[in-house]
Amino acid sequence: MSNEDDTALTPSRRAFLKGSAAAGGALMAAGAAQAQEADPLITEVQDWATGLGDGVDATPYGLPIEYEDDVVRRNVPWLTADPISSINFTPIHALDGTITPQGCAFERHHSGAISMRKEDFRLMINGLVDKPLVFTYADLERFPRENHVYFCECAANTGMEWAGAQLNGAQFTHGMIHNMEYTGVPLRTLLQEAGLDAVGELSDKWVYVEGADASSNGRSIPMEKALDDVLVAFKANGEALRMEHGYPVRLVVPGWEGNMWVKWLRRIEVTDQAVESREETSKYTDTLADGTSRKWTWVMDAKSVVTSPSPQSPITHGQGPLVITGLAWSGNGAITGVDVTTDGGMTWQKARLAKPGEKMALTRFYLDIDWDGSEMLLQSRAHDETGYVQPTKTQLREVRGENSVYHNNCIQTWHVKENGEAENVEIS
């Protein structure tokens, strides 16, 4: 930092740099912030400083500024036959922190997103209950409610990568995930209201949950989970659910595969056995190497991915300070640590967690390095509170073969080149 550069800084910024340099701290930050000489953005008065901006009523409900128009959901056209029964992907390569804004959170529909008014919402609880009930939206609002941040990951996330590196971008390899703060009523409360206590021994019972869309997306959930942490949610990130995420009410099944998070929730039946619907037999089961399928693989095991640098988020500067960042999560509890390697797994460094891991929620990690400009084989590896360590692709294939689609939680590799571009690769 030269003295000339210093004059371009605000007094507080100048004090910060001096202070931290004295402490030997922010040398990297200083190196990263070289001010240009004769930069017109510094030396000339800009339009925005001479005219007036928009009034407060210009956008009653705000959208992202136009310069961020690449931070959008995208789909992979060849993946599904049409956009009705389809999926799109969260732009995780461009987000930071952990909360996914609803406007760019991936969507998965089996028969399209439906538009239902709150007034037309009805939720029935029937089956092996004392008192079958029908709730209106207004009824739901009168039960004590809770707030929790949880990730929702489609079991098919990373499913295209089983046979080899396929899709060039974290959005496409890992973007079937979102993480929101949900407000809702515990399913337990509603089941108790329907007189579930009278059923007697509950451990072998199930609930069959159904949506109001044509697909109905019915799934069986064991009673133990239903009474544990499942939420009947009507708000996400503080506001009403978006139509595409199940407005007005969806089920939140923490840590378990997204398919069970029934949207446009309409019916919950207490049964004495699993229904074995289409969504839990021909779909959302894992085909093994010998052609047999295993079912009831509900939990999303620990997983992580470097979101930047990555194919859609290349390094745009030369050597020097580089922030490597990504996301980690586990359906079995909190993330306790993330390791990052830049040399394809020969050596690992402990990443810094932005906050201590929270149960069944995304955790942001950072590794701040001094990049020497040489190529990297970048990977991250998650650890969760059960002691589980995210497996390599080879380890996963040893158990599962290559016929699977769902539940691919293997370690992802990005080949970062000297020019800063990154590519999806597989290393053995």
Ligand SMILES: Nc1nc2c(c(=O)[nH]1)N[C@H]1C(S)=C(S)[C@@H](COP(=O)(O)O)O[C@H]1N2
């Ligand atoms: N009613 C209904 N619920 C549904 C689906 C659906 O098609 N209909 N899709 C399921 C699947 S496969 C997933 S991964 C999640 C996706 O939730 P999202 O669209 O909010 O991302 O919703 C689940 N709930």
Ligand SMILES: [Mo]
């Ligand atoms: Mo899904």
